[in-house]
Amino acid sequence: MTTGHTAPPGVIDLLGLLAYAELGSFFRLADDAGLAPSLRSKGQLAALAATEQAHYQALHDRLAELGVDPEEAMEPFVAPLDLWHERTEPQSWLESLVKTYVGDGIAGDFYRKVAELADEETRILVEGVMAETGRAEFVAETVRAALEEDPKLAGRLSLWARRLVGEALSQxxxxxxxxxxxATLLAGKAPEAREGSDAGIGDLAAVSRMFASLTDRHAGRLKAMGLAE
Incomplete structure (x- = not known):
């Protein structure tokens, strides 16, 4: 890794975490496109996957500009993100769409909140990456249409969405x-305010409060898909 970058370690972590998340999202959406039941769905999901790849490249390039090896910046987050996906393996195409909508929605809220605490250039980059790309509307419309055809799906998909939230917050x-x-960045502190090698109790308490606030928009996402909380 090149040394001498000026960005705080918390910002490097944020960009590395988001870059790996975007890379994973590209692969999942590409897989979903292949499994989609109609040409319209295949085309829309393929376009969304291409957008995620472009987002990944922008984050990759920003890390390189900061003098950081992008792959090294992503490495600490490979195991926890892969574990989240292993624990939330969809059993159907619809479950995969709900996972994309709920999981990426909470993650997006998280990244935007963290970016508010970073420098302006990082904030602008993250907000651009997390800007809506039409995915939410597509997923909500598709799930609602499926529920109209088979209303019995609602209960199972609602439970699935609840599980996704729990696993996401845990990870x-x-x-x-x-x-x-x-954690220090999440707690809204300057890098120099951190003492020792571990996150402090105050930091983790602030982080926990922030995570709790992320669930506020969950009910709205469920409603958009026609699901009950």
Whole structure:
């Protein structure tokens, strides 16, 4: 890795975490496109996958500009993000779409909140990456149409969405504990305010409150898909 970058470690962690998440999202959307039941759905999901790849490249390039090896910046987040996906393996195409909508929605809220605490250039980059790309409308419309055809799906998909939220918050908190610089950024502190090698109790309490606030928009996402909380 090149040394001498000026960005705080928490910002490097944020960009590395988001870059790996975007890379994974590209592969999942590409897989979903292949499984889609109609040409219209295949085309829309393929376009969304291409957007995710462009977002990944922008983050990759920004890390390189900061003098950081992008792959090294992503490495600490490979295991926790892969574990989240292993624990939330969809059993159907519809479950995969709900996972994309709910999981990426909470993640997007998280990234935007963290970016508010970073420097302006990082904030602008993250907000651009997380800007809506039409995915939410496509998923909500598709799930609603499926529920109209088979209303019995609603209960199972609602339980699935609830499980996704629990797993997402659990993994996010584990990441904050293991990456103290990121926890410090989440707590809204300047890098120099951190003491020792571990996240402090105050940092983790602030992180927990922030994660709790991320669930506020969950009910709205469920409603958009025609699901009950």
């Amino acid at each position: 996010a908190q584990a990441v904050a504990v293991s990456r103290p610089e990121l």
